[in-house]
Every structure is written in structure tokens, then in C-alpha cells.
Amino acid sequence: MAPTRTVVLVALVLSLPGSADSFQPLFSFKGNSSTHRDITQRAVLRETAEACKAIAAAEGRDFTLKINNSLSVGQVVSACSSTGTSDSVLSTVMFHTSIANMYFSNAMVDVVFALSQERHFDDETFQGGRDVIIAGVSAVKASVKLESFVSGRWSLGRVCHTLQDFYSHSNWVELGSRTPYSALIRPDQPLENLAGPSTPTCRNCTRGNCTNNLLPEVLQQGLLTSGYFDVLSSAKPAGKCSHGGTFDRTSRQDPVGGINKDDTAASHGSLHHTAADLAINATVELLEDIRLAVGDKNFLRLMGLSQSSVLCFVIDTTGSMSDDIAEAKRVSFSIIDSKRGTQQEPSAYILVPFNDPGFGPLIMTTNADVFKDSINKLSASGGGDLPELCLSGLQLALTAAPPSSEIFVFTDAAAKDAHLKSTITALIESTKSVVTFMLTDTLSSRRRRGLQSATPRSLSQSDAQLYRDLAQASGGQAIEVSKTDLSLATSVIEDSSAGAVVTVFQAVRNPGTPDNFTFTVDGSLRNLTAYITGASSLTFNLTSSTGASQSSSQSSGPLGSFTTVGNLRRFSLNTDNQTGSWEISVNSNDPYTLKVTGQSSVNFIYNLVEAYEGAHGDYSLKEGRPLTGGNTSLLVSVTGSDTVKVSEVTLVEGSGGSREVNGSLQSVGSGNFLVTFRDVPAGDFVVRLKGEDSTTSRSATTSSSFQRQASTQIKTSSISVTAQANSTTIEPGSTISVPFTVSMTTNGVVNDTASGTFTVRANNDRSYTSSSPATVSIAAGSGGKANGTVTLTVPASAASGTDVTLTIEAENAAATDINYAVLRLSVVAEVTDFTSPVCQVVSISATCPSSSSLCSSSQWEFSANLTDGINGTGIESLTVRQGNGTLNTSTAVGAGGENVTVATYSASCCSQNVELVAVDAAGNVGTCAGQVKATTTTSAAPVTTTAVNPTSTGGHTLTISQSLWISVVVALLWK
Template sequence: MSSRPFLRCGFWLAVALALLVSPSVQAFCPTNGVRCGLGGAGVTHQDLTEETLEDLAQELFALSHPTLAMKQASQEVSKANAEVDDDQTNGFKHFDGESFTAGKQRLVTLFEGVRESLRAEDATAARRQLGQALHTLQDFYSHSNWIESGRSGALPSLWRSGEALPPPAAADAPTCKACEWVLLSDGSLLVDCGDNLLTPLLTTGFYGGENEVPAVPTKCRHGGPFDTGPGPFGGINKDSALQLLSPHFGLHGAAAASALEASKQFIRDLVAPLTEHQRRLLFGVGPALALVLDTSGGWEGGLLSQLVREASRIIDARMGTAQEPSRYILVPFPSTSTGALGAMGDAREFKRALTSLKTGGGGACSGPSMTAVLQALGTAGQGVDLFVFTRSSAGDEALASAVSGLARKRDARIHVFQAGACGGDAVYRRLASETGGQFFQLQALDALGLFHFVDATVRANAVELLSVVEPQGGSRTFAVPVDSSLSQVTFSVSGGTSLRLTQPNGLPLLGVEPGVRKIPLSTGMLVTVVNPQPGTWTASMTPSGGFSFRVSGESALRFERFELVEPFGRPGHQGYAPLVGLPLSAGAFAQARLSGELASTRFELRSQAGGLLQTLALAPEPGGAPLEFFGPVDLPSSPFAIYAVGSTRGGEPYQRALVTARGPQPVRVVGPAAQTLTPGTAASLVFQVHNSGAVNTFRPVLLADPRFPARVTPSSLVLGPEETGTFTVRWETPRNTVPGTATALTLAAESLVPGGPHNFAVVEALVASPPR
């Protein structure tokens, strides 16, 4: 070994205290934040995964900085990686217990599964399987004696089916002896685990409670204070840089370096035969363009045809550029059957689907628009801007809370453009407001302008600077800091046509200046400025009624995410996972991440009208990433937005916004863990609904992939204060389902009282091969 791990006897007091609060620990820490519960524990699975994907993005696509969509793709992979630690029964998922054959088979299966998912245009399934594979692969280096035996770097035979692994130790061969006590001259004791390995042949530690059980008592233990398995005193894990947790802590850095190189080589092998589009899809290169179109008929002035032509024009202009979408989503309604749902990767295919849309006769004033939006959200992935073009009201308005909840879960913004006189705009305004989108009344001459809005919104590095919703109207003036990292900025107002902009030099913006495009709408105004003058811009307006005002742009200085999180994993080996559903109480814990050249940051919680509600005490964790922040937040009951403000390293003021309406709810829905589905079977999922408020009646609202039929019972639950009930979902997987397919099911519990309490839970699943 290149380092001799020693533990002073004071360590055993710490162990004794730790055992009072924690049952077990295993593998590199899953995520940042908490860092194994002790701080400064070393490299995490999240660190390894994010660095791998960022380095390969530069290698494969010549991108010096990943785009926002790429960061969101990386987050999906990291999340799937961390979730593997939920299974502490099957040691082969962590290469424990000398499970080399089963561990390799898992990697081979997931390796091929990622490829098959990408060929099927299923980015979600591909990223989920990639994250699971990377966890198992990374664990090999911290759990085996690969490093101790003097080797380093990637071992490709772990995932290459045609290559043999190095010879392992025999099942009955001793592999470890006990670590030694050393008495120092000052009377203190040290524990020396530097020479506890007995073999140069490949071995890994056994961990108590897993299915893998050692055949002889001289097999290595995983080790650490929470490993209750048999074997010689000590162990060989290198999961952390902490003596308390890892007997071979001195080799943690070497194990992490080899795990990083192996992760990169795994993906290089994976993408080698793939098309350029499939690689872009996996990494999230390019934004997503997602449209929901009402084809019920009754559009005036050929407006729908104009919208299709403008969409095609944008697609043509972006082909072959950095702004070319990697995914196209098209959901027409009322034809919201399985076949009508389109997720495509080819621009020409998307254009053909658009131009082949047929409108129905009659022009009914009510349509299943919420169902269509749910379907689009179900396939769109994280962080999408979804554009809904409709002339009808929502005939399935009861689904609105489920739509809003899923959109916030997916960090999606819903923008709605409604034409005609059918009315029913209140639900559309609500969805736009709650998700950070905008609502526009649509007239026949607005098609060009509104697709300029789409073009300005769907950008590779889209950012939001300001988002305001004011239901009362009246004169308002907003100061907007515009920093020099912004390559363009768009001011959009809905509900009024009077928008006056003043530049930082004090001159009014007339709309005729170079790089400026000013587009009046029938009920709004759009102004885009390319290479805007840095400094504070002033926007003034005097709408006669309620309005929304949004300032967006494109920049590498981004407010990437703000999530309410909760600890997961066991104490001593834990991280933070996003809270599923809406928070149950006002007191919550938050995680935020920014990117860019920043000198200072503070976080503000503002009302939808723009007023300051509170300043949040978020800070980086000790030894963690400087632009990743954690801390408590006291949530208001009304909708709100989160702002990151401060100064850049160049001394400029900056402002970025994320809209979230995740106020506390008196009802919570708890669903089962992620599922593994088998073709030709049905799973029974039990969702617990706990009501901490007044007596209420809740109905279930179910969102399931149309390819996977689902039904829920009972039809309602009556719950008093602090009572719990259950909804049961039967979830079917057809026999012809392709293994590796990813899907998800969302169940919302909604009060029968309009606008009443509601919450939801999401269950994700992967389809496995049927048993032979």
C-alpha cells in the first residue's frame, strides 16, 4: 500500500458515539451536502459523476462550459447514481462480497440498456441506467483491493463482455487478517490497517446484512464502525478520507482518481458507435422544444397554420447551430392517445409531424388540454419550457393541480397562448403564474410575435432575471441589473402594451437601435436586445388591469437550481435528495446552485408582485463547492420566487430568478420506492395520504405513461386531522415492452374543495428483462 492508515484510540470513543445514531455506512458518499454526515469526507459519487460528464462534454463536443440543459442531464445521472445506495441488500450493486460475476453482468446489462434507450429516443431511461452503472463501477475502486495491489486507472473488463476479469481469490481463500494495535511511547494506541490484506488476487470486502456471505471467517470486511458482518477486525474500504469511516482512508484519493478515469472510459466505450444525435441526447446538448397544440378546429384567420409555419421557420434557422434542439415534443389534442404523443430527435421528422396535423370540425369550446400538458410533461424531461396553443377551455380542469405539481417537480415553465372567445382562461393564467411562465391572449396577427417569444425563450443557456405577476394592475417601474455576461435579453409583458425601457446611459430605448427587435402584440409587448448595454435598465408600464412581466436572457452566469431537500441514506453516509411533492410545513431546508464568475451571492425570497419577503441564510458547506449553497428556509403560504443577487468578479451587479410556488400543504402523499417492472406483469403500488389539517375529502388524480395502463382505488378518502389513508394503484407492464424502458407514475391527492389542499408523489421505474 502507498499509505498506512492509523487510528488513534480516541477514534473508538467516536465510534461508540456514532453507533448510537447510525446503523451502517457504505460506498463513496452519494451526494454533496452533509458529506457523510461529518464534513470534509472527500470525493462523492456526485463529484465523480459531474466531473466525468463535464470533462467528456469538452472532449466530445468541444464545449468549454456545459449548457444549462447539459447540467440538468448531469443532475439526472447523479440522482440515479445516488439512488443505488437505497439497496443495501444486494452487494453486487456495490461490488461487495467478491461478487465480481454478478457485478460485471449488471454493468454489461446497463451498458447495453443505455444504448437501446438512446436508439429509442428515451433520454430519461438512458441517463437513469447510466447513473446506476456509474455507481456500481465507482464502488469497485473503493471496495476492492485494486488500488492496494499497486494498480490504478480503469479496468475495462468490468463492462466489456468479451474480456475476462483478473483472477479473483478463491471463495475459501483467506484474504485479510486483523488490523493491528500499536502502542506509542506516549501511551496512546494506534490501529494500523496498512498490512491487513493477505492476497494480491482480486477481492472485495464483505458487508454485514447483504446477501453475500463469506465462506470462511478470514475474508476481508468492508469495515468502518457500522459494518456488523463477520471477519477479521478492520476492513479495506476507501469510501472516504475519514479514519472514522474507512480503514484504508489513506487511499481514498487514489481510489477516487481511478473511479473517475473508469467512469470516463465507460462512457467513451458506450458512445463510440452512437450517432452524433444520440450522443447529444445523452448529454443534453441543445435545448428541448415542446409544443402542445389544440387541433379541435375553429381557429380564426388560419392562425393554426401560421403557428405551424413559424415553428418550422425557427427549426430551419437553428439546424446545425448550438441552438438546435436535442429533443422535440409535440402533443396535439383532443387526440391525446398514445400514438399522438411525439418525442422526437430529428428536426425533419418533427416538421413533418407539425405539417401533417389536421384540425377537427365543429370547434368545440372545451378540450382535454390538461391531459395533453400532463403527457408532454411526462416525456419532456427536466427544465423544459412548454408552450400551449389553444382556442378552447380546459374540459379537464380538475387535473390542473396535478399539472402544476408535476411541472414544478420537473422545473418546467408553462406558457399558454389562448385564442378565440371560449373563455376559461383562469386555469391557464394560474398554471403560467405558478410555474414561472406567461399567459397571452392570441389574435390572428400575433403568430410571428409569439414565436419570437418561443425563439427567445428556448435557448441553450437560458436564464431568468425577473418574473412578476400583478393581478391588480397599475403603474409599475422595475430596475433590472443587466451584467456583461448576457449575450441577449428579452423583456416581455402580457396584459398591457405600454412598455417603456430606459438604458443604463439614461437614454430611452426606441426599438430602432442596432440589435433591437420590438414586437407589439394585441395584449402585450416583446423587446429583445442583442449584446445589451451592461448596467441597470429601467422598465416602466401602466397596464389597465392585471399583467405579468418577465425579463429573460442567455448567459453562462446561471441560477441552475433551487430545491427543497431532505436527508436520505443512513447517518454517517448520507446526502440530500429533492423533496418529492410539496412541503408539509413552512420550515424546510434548501439547496441552491449557481455557475459563473461570481464574487458574492445572497438569496432573496420575493412575492409574485416582486416585493421582498425574506433574505435566506444559505451558505456553501465546509470543503464543498463554492457555488453550491445549503440552509433553512421559512416558506410563505402564498406563491413566491427565489432570486440570487450579488456581484460578479468584475464588480458588476447581477440578478437571476427562479420561480417556485411550493408553499406548505397540510396533506402529504408518500409513495413506494423506485420500481423494477417486468413485461407481462402488474405491480401493486400503495400510496399513503396523511392529512394534518381539518377534515377533508381527497380524490386521487393519476398520471401514468399511456403505454403502462394504471388504475387507482378507492375513488376518494375522507380524512380527519392527523389521519392517514391509502390509495392503491395497479400498474401494468405489457408483454411487448422493451427492457430498459423508463417510465414514471404520479399520484396526486386533491381536496374536492376548489383550490384546497393537494400534494403528490412520483414513482419512477425501469423495465427489466423477464425471467427465463
């Protein structure tokens, strides 16, 4: 189908109320139906807990959490925490954000791929659906291998949607199956007992009752079928089942009705919960396969389970930056050395150097010593001409770092690539990451007038303003200091590296004006710090909830102590027994920013969502800026407390405005709220949340008010930019076309009489070759829309697993309004190896005593040969999944010329089980398990053992005969 026609048809489908043909994507407003969001989150929590349990067992720690479908994010984070202290401040923000990425990506399948039968297992497309799953899982594994975890989450969410839909759209449940259909994630297993293309499967429903519409012979023969679905045509093969529902036209043709179990009111709604439970178990099984392939620790990184943020530096390496580089080394080494081995050790380290004419490469690692070595190798050289490629380096960091990261940029030069400002702003808004600039030797306005005598590397005020604007948009700071004072300013980096840092309050006044600001301090807050940036003439006064006060003339006083360096004032607050409302009065006519942070488990995340109206109306993730004059909706998730009661979510006008708009709250369960705003402040605004948090002790329950504020600014736009790629993966050496649409809106709705010309910019973070129109024009009579296409070519040398972020922007002719679409794509090489590694047990020997009290004095040994076959991609890793022994490996060549990995495992007789996991280069997983049991008799007799072939994984049947002097049970499991 041509791309343009696809876009038109998708638009038509999405304009139909209730056209989605799957479990509800995000919310269930009627009854107690499970959604894709519920199913995905429950599966993620279960498998994450299983990974934590395995790690705890390997480290000899207890893990007491009961793993079931009732787990909460907080329970899993607490159980997976290795601090062992009940008073530690734990943050669940990163985990919440990662899970949200997955279920939003899941939900978007119903938007982007609404007409794809194989992505929903409609029309009996079982082979096509499995192909989608296998390709998606390969993409996830490839992303993890390159540590592209953000891209991996988006790919994983899409895969989960297709897998979950199988259990609602097929008759697997009606056939009496109560376990997942493992063949859907095992390409080496056949899809069996499929109903043929001419085999009738359904009969008419009776007066709207579809309970028994599947033909008895289909059920008796165990034939697998799924419903046909079409919103445009009623045609379907004779005698075939339909999906069902108001907008499925095929369900009006004999046999009428449907078999879907999308919610409790669906055609087969009585089986909805059974289908949802199976979908959860199937998602767990898929996550288990990924976890085996990537290992427990990388799996937890993919899930986003971390108590700490990344340490991310973007550093100018030109000649005048030697002092700055030295300070970046000092502060990063200090953070690494003080936090290594603790819960607060950075979850990853990112370094992006830049200069002119180059930037990068991006270095991302979890190994602190690798990061140390990389930053040690930086040297300041070249330069002399002022502009450098700062924003290109920042673009790499924004797309590589997890969402909501804090990124620090060190430079003393203007940005040569200032044309990327709107792209950087779009990425900041999309990722909600905070960018702080450490600017050295910025010219004052007085010195700027005498620029002729200034050094060539000094930043002018106009050059610095670009960095200030980006810092303001992200909720970061532009700290301007001399090179000699830089070490005093980098305390903000150490502050941000603490665990569970939250923003309590933030304000910008540009232009500057004296103002009074209030914020609430709650009992959960620790280490409260206020930052004020502004001109040297700025003064302030701080008043606590008890009435105590301290002015800027007192560097130390009853409320704390503050230091001044450059344009930064850092105030460390003493909040002991002073919960309640605080006030800061700032006196300055120059621009300034105010930010108050602390450490607390209680926080929130939010995402813009947009509604699709109708009988099955739901929401999906809103990319780009909200539309001016229209309704705006947020999905807000409170983190870190099960006792929080949210009282208000407010949009607060930024940059000097004082307008506030309260939203209408609707609870959607588990601390999540759908918040709708009928009006949105013009210009930029931020999200603020207020509520009550109850704390129960032995003596009483106390409640205190709290507030939190998001850092990232949001702006509205009258321009709408939508883009949809036909595929989210690209093969190396290939080109993808991405159609996009630009439209003008009035009061949030497309203005079909509008016309105009818009500047188009398309950028990708990999500098891959791309083409796009320079402008698009909305002509009269075009319905207020203009279409265009961006092409992106991936070099043949691109590694499988590489992520690509494509940003498409449209700006009006007056350059006063801009909006954008952000697409996340993955480079995935075609996978041809779908065969799991094969294992053959060579020997099992032991001299284990019958008495368990004597087990530590004896050893047993397990030996096996593993191979990926002559045509396989080769075994890439072999690890011990179960067992406390020692594994040694060597390589050999088999009789057929295949490479063989020889595994020898030895363990104490106290540990009588072993399970080895072999992963080939394509991510296929094979496991080999053995168990030895000592007899209770004193005499020995030879026995024969037979390896068994479990039905769940479809591996190879092996027969092994060996003489052993103890009773041995060997089980070989193939996955």
C-alpha cells in the first residue's frame, strides 16, 4: 500500500469512535476490564522481581517479596533495594518512567499500526503476527547489546501489544488453553493446528449472544482461528469468525457477531479476564526469554530499575578548556569514588566531547573505570575561533541518556550549530531531561561594549543567552563563573548525583522583577537546597514556616548557609521541625531563576496524552507540543508513596507570568490520575502537583501537605505536526521514508480554511544522510493540511541495535511558532539464525555423601558440549543461571566442523543443581540443567540416565547412557 494512502486510511480509522480492536490501550472507564497498560505493568513487575530474586540468591541475600500480579512499583523497588535500611530514601521515578515508556509504546500500536492485521493477530494472520514478535524481540536484544535501553523499551512495548492481542483476538482461550502459546516466541517451533483458509470457524450469534458462536468441530479438533476485522468493508471468507464490535463491518456479514475478549462487554467478554491473565503470563514468558539472553543486570537496566541517575557530561575540548576539563575530571572522580558500590552509584556514565569541526563519539558505559579512563584521555587542543559544535554534542547526550536525566555541559564558547536550538528544545521537552551549562569567562555587558580588547574565547552575552534559554526550557541552570572559581560551582553536580532528588519549586523571571515566592516543605524532605542565579546586584530574604528569617547579607544564619560563586547563589537550608509554608522574596530587575530541591521518595511523573473520542474512547501519548486554545490532558503518576492524596495539579505560567490553571482530576488507579485542562496558559508553563501525604507510626497517623514541580517547561503551538513511519526498524544500508503532515489549528482543531508556508527541518542524532522539503505550503482548499516526506538512509556499517532519533519540525513564516514530531527508530540487521544453541551432556561424576551435614566436604562435576551448529551465529556467552559452583570453558571443533564450547562445572555437594544458559550472537537462548542426588544406601550400582525433552520449548531430544556410582537425574531444557 502506498504511504500516502496508508496515512489517509489511518486518519480515517482514528476518526472513527471506538475503532481500536484490542484490549483498551491505557484506561478502562467502564467495568473492571484489564488494559494493555495493566497487562504490561503487571508482567514487568513480576519478571523484574524474579531478576532481583535471582541476583539476591547469587549474592546470598534474602528476598522475601511474594511475586504475583498484585505487585506495586514501590514494593518491587523496595524489595530489589540492597541498602537493607528501612529509612533509606528510595526513588521509583526512573522505574515508573521506564514502565510508562513501555505501555505508551504498546498503546501507540493501535494508532500507528491500526490497519495492520499481523500486529493484532486479526484475519488468522498467525505467521505474520509471530514474525512481528520475533523481529521485535530481536530488536530489543540488539538494543540491549549496544546499551540502547531507551530504544529497547520502545521496541519492547510494541512487541508486547501484538503478543497480548493474540489472547484476546484468537480462540486460544476458548480451546481450553490455560498456558501461553510458546510457539509465538519460538521461531523454531511449528504453528500447529491452524484452521485452513477455507475452513468455516463460526456460526451466527443468537440475538446478540455470541457465547457459543464457535463451531463445535473447531473446538473438538482444537483448530486455532482469529476474528476478521475491517472498518471499511464487510467482506470476509465464507464461514469465518469476525472480531466483533460496532465498528467491525465484517461482523455484520454471516456469520454475524464476533469472538474478541477486549473487555468485559465484548462479544466473548465473559472470558476477558482469562485472556488478560494469559496475556500477562505470555508477556512474562517473553520477558524471561529476553532476560536469559541479556543477563539479569542488563535486564534490570532495560526495565529502568535504578536508584540513581546517569552521570552525563558534554565537554568542550578546545585549547582554552584545560582547566574546565580538569575540574570535570575532579568532580566526576569524586562522585565515582564516594558512591562506588553503594545504592547511589550512577547507573551509567555518559561522555560526549565536542569542538570544531567534530563532536563525539558518545561514550556510554556502566563501568566507572572505563569512564575514568575516557575522561582522562580528554585533552584541550586547537580552537582559537570562538564557535564550537556544542549543540551537536548535546543532541547526542539527550538521545542516549534515559528520560529525566541531568546533563552538564562545560564550555566557554558560542555554539556554531545554533540552528539546532529548536531541535534541542524539542528533545528536552520530549525527554524531560534537565540541562545545566557551566559557562566560564562569560563577558559582562560592560565588557561586551569593549569587545575589541576581549580574549577570543570569551562568551558574549548574546552567545550566552542561547544557553540560558535552553537551560530555562529544561529547568536547568546557566551557571556563569570564572575558570578559577569553577570548582566552587560544581557542587551542583554533586547535589544532583544524590539519590531521590526532587524539585519542590522553580520559577523564572525574565525580564526580572522583584517578587515573592512560596513553597511547601513536607516531612519527607531531606537536604533542602535553594539555587538562585542572577546578577550580582540581586538580593533575597528567606522566611521559614515558623517565622524565622535570613537575608542575603547573612552567609550563615538560623535557616542555613549560602555561598556565592559567579551568578550562582547556593543556599543549604535547615528544615528541622519547620515543615509548612516557606517564602523567598527576591529583589532584582535583571533576569533570574529560583530553584528549590531536596531528597524525598515522594515525587511524580507526567505525560501529555490525547483523547480519541467514541464508545471505546481512550488516550494515547501526545508527541510534540499541545495545541493552543485546545484541551490538554496529562497522565500523572505519583511515585514513592501509597498514602498520598493528590488535591490539585496545576499549570503554572513561566517566565514572569503569574497565571495558574487547575486541572480536573480523575483517578485511574494505583496512584495514577488523568488530568484534563480546559484552558492552557499562553507561552511556556510548568506542571505543579500538591496534596497530602499520610505517615502512620505506632502512636498515630500524621498528615502533611506537600508540593512537587516538574522541571521541564511546556509550550503550546497552533501548528500540528504528525509523522508516521511504516516501520520502526531499519536494516543497515537501507532507506526509510517517513510521511508527515503539517496543519494549522484554531482552538485545538484543524482550521480547514487556513493557508500558509512553513519552514521544515529534519534532524537525526546519528548524522545519517536524510532529505526533506525545505518548506511545505498549505494551499487553499487543501483542508488546512500539507504533506511531505522525510527520507533517512542508514549506512551499511551501522551496528544492529543502534537507535536513531528523528526530529521533524515545522515553523511558521514569521518564525513565531513551531511544533515538532519525534520518532524513535532502531537499526536492526535481518536475523536468519533462529536456532537455539544445542547441548550434549558428556559426563556427570560425583562422590557425594548421603549425609547433608557432610556435603561441604565433597564435590561433583558436570560436563557438557554446546554448539550453535555449523550455520549458526556462534555461542556468544555461557553463564550459570542456577548453582553456586565454578564454570570453566574451552573451545573445540566438532566432527562436522562446527565450533564447540566445552563446559565443565564443579560444585560442592551442598549445591546439587546446575542450569547453564547459552546465548548465540542472534540472541537465541538454550539452557541445560542437571541435578545430582546422593543415594542413602552404602552400596553403588550403575544406572542409566535419559535426558528429557520438555514440551514447552520444542528443543532436541537427547539420549545419554552413562555408568554412575550414584543416582543421577539429568534434565535438559531447550529454549
